[in-house]
Amino acid sequence: MIIKKTTKSPWIISISTAIFSLFLTIGYDYFKKNPFFTTIGTIFNWAWRTLINALNFELKIWWILMAIAFFVGIIYLIKKSKGEEPVLPDFHTYREGKLKKWKWTWDWKWSTSGDGWIITDMEAHCPNCDTPMIDNSSMYGFSFDCPRCEFHASDSQCDEPRKIERIIHDNIDRMRKENSVP
Numbered sequence: 684m685i686i687k688k689t690t691k692s693p694w695i696i697s698i699s700t701a702i703f704s705l706f707l708t709i710g711y712d713y714f715k716k717n718p719f720f721t722t723i724g725t726i727f728n729w730a731w732r733t734l735i736n737a738l739n740f741e742l743k744i745w746w747i748l749m750a751i752a753f754f755v756g757i758i759y760l761i762k763k764s765k766g767e768e769p770v771l772p773d774f775h776t777y778r779e780g781k782l783k784k785w786k787w788t789w790d791w792k793w794s795t796s797g798d799g800w801i802i803t804d805m806e807a808h809c810p811n812c813d814t815p816m817i818d819n820s821s822m823y824g825f826s827f828d829c830p831r832c833e834f835h836a837s838d839s840q841c842d843e844p845r846k847i848e849r850i851i852h853d854n855i856d857r858m859r860k861e862n863s864v865p
Contacts, residue, residue, distance in 0.1 A: 777851075791803070825837065
């Protein structure tokens, strides 16, 4: 409250203005003796001349074409190096097996989202004729049908694909433990 009244006082305003003017005058006289502003002016003049010279530089068209070709080549090499798939792990050849009741086949795919190797295209095979079965599973239960021999399996007769996937991962973990040196 007191600060607001004193800053609005005409006496304070006039005295502070006079003191500020005094400091400006002292500063001006000091810098007049020492060429501080001429150094800054010289730097600005040099920068301006350099900019004008750069803008007036004569370019040859073949220089521009070579620069574009160079940058296109660099971009191509960067994209090519990023697109490489990582080295295939030992388990990459593990793509089929009899798990629980049926034979299952699957494939491996490198996930670009950072999950590593994931199982894809997992299929159950018919226990009678070894044909890949049609997965008719829904949120109400599991169901598989063989298109060749008309074999049908539902809920209690089926292996749940999510559990089979977990068994595959567990088998890989067990193989790694067996091959590791204690």
